[in-house]
Amino acid sequence: MATAARKAPAKSRSDGKSAGLSAPKPVDFTKDEELDAYRRMLLIRRFEEKAGQLYGMGFIGGFCHLYIGQEAVVTGMKMALIDGDQMITAYRDHGHMLAMELSPRGVMAELTGRRGGLSRGKGGSMHMFSKEKHFYGGHGIVGAQVSLGTGLAFANRYRGNNNVTLTYFGDGAANQGQVYESFNMASLWKLPVIYIIENNRYAMGTSVSRSSAETDFSHRGDSFKIPGIQVDGMDVRAVKAAGDLATEWCRDGKGPLILEMQTYRYRGHSMSDPAKYRSKEEVQKMRSERDPIEQVKARLLDKKWADExxxxxxxxxxxxxxxxxxxxxxxxxxPDPSELWTDIVL
Structure with a gap:
């Protein structure tokens, strides 16, 4: 059923705006897929909980943005990739690294600024990278990764390979000017890039309704003829279905696509954010009714594919x-002090 939905063609209106696509039905996971998704999301959740503890103990300095609540987005999208597909994101990036199978030791050591970190202790929470795993960062400048991700997609098109670039950014970054410059270029040259807007509702602390004139982020590419889809980012099966559609779209040479992942972060914007702009009841309601990991757990138990x-x-x-x-x-x-003089372009 999901395959049929993926093949639905996009239509363009005469005014040049994309009519968009319909979100495909969530895929039906096999037992192994449910268990794999459960394990992958749980690793991100437990890792982020531990990172929060280490931050409170003083082992992690600087900024630290946790991904708790949003685990289904990167997990479902990773399940739709093939070898060589790339991922680039902003500074809420630990979950993306783990989804791309970077070493938990390497990620955590980078958070604490140690030699064994993925950036040898020099990048911290926001700046990690692995060419081997096709993960291109972790970027601290709001929206900068969107232009870089577009460039990665241009390289794929230039080389004539079959790879797709996943470019993640948030609802706050969606208002940056360079995002729209990137949209224009990607559409003009039909680049194989999927723009994934992780709409967790509050950006740095201001609700979408107060900061954005257009709150349906799947329409942000309309003036560039880029179709978009709203996706339930709390359901890993829905994300996987959208990921299958989007990667097929790009591999078929149809150009870029926008996926608005409607998700939610349980913690503040960063560890220093008390998140007083929303109620505890709102957060608890999301945890109890929409938690992405608990949804998978419930299905595993209901189908008797696993017990407690x-x-x-x-x-x-x-x-x-x-x-x-x-x-x-x-x-x-x-790190040895000599590391201060490496990786510097003069």
Missing amino acids: DELKTVDKEVRDIVADAAEFAQNDAE
């Missing part, structure tokens, strides 16, 4: 991985 003891075992295995990463990150050596 089996899922507890998965949780323990994930916690052990995170504990190992934290232990490594707290005890690894700090």
Whole structure:
């Protein structure tokens, strides 16, 4: 059923605006896919919880933006990729790294500024990179990664390969001028880029309704003839279905596509944000009714594909991985001062 939905053609109106696409029906996961999604999302959740603890203990300095609540977005999209597809994002990036299978030790050690970190302790929470895993950052400048992701897609088109670039940004960054310059270029040259807007509703602390004249972010590409889809970003199956549609669209040479992932962050914008702009009741309602991990857990139990003891075992295995990463990150050596003079273009 999902395959049929993916092949629905996009139509353009005579005024030049894209008529858009309909969101495909969430895919039906197999037992193995449900378990894999559960494990992957749980790793991100437990990792971020531990990162929050280490920040509070003083092991992590600078900025630290947690991904708790948004795990289904990167997990579902990763399931739609093939080898060589790229990912680039902003500074809420730990979950994206783990989804791209970067080492938990390497990510955590970078958070604590140690030699074993993915940027050798020099980038911190917001600036990590792995060419080997096709992960191109972690970027601290709001919206900058959108232009860079568009450039990655241009390189793919120039080389004539079959790869697609996932370019993530938030509802706040969606108002940046360089985003629209990138849209124009991507549409003009039909670049294989998927613009994924992670709409977690509050940007740095201002609700979408107060900061954006157009609150349906799937329409942000209309004037550039880029179709868009609104996706339930709290349901990993819906994300996977949208990811399948979008990657097929790009690989078929149809140009860019926008996916607005309607998601939610449980914590503040960063660790220093008390998030007083929303009620505790609102957050609790999302946790109790829409949590992406609990949705998968409920399906596994309902279908008798796993029992409570089996899922507890998965949780323990994930916690052990995170504990190992934290232990490594707290005890690894700090970078040698000579590292100050490496990776510098004069």
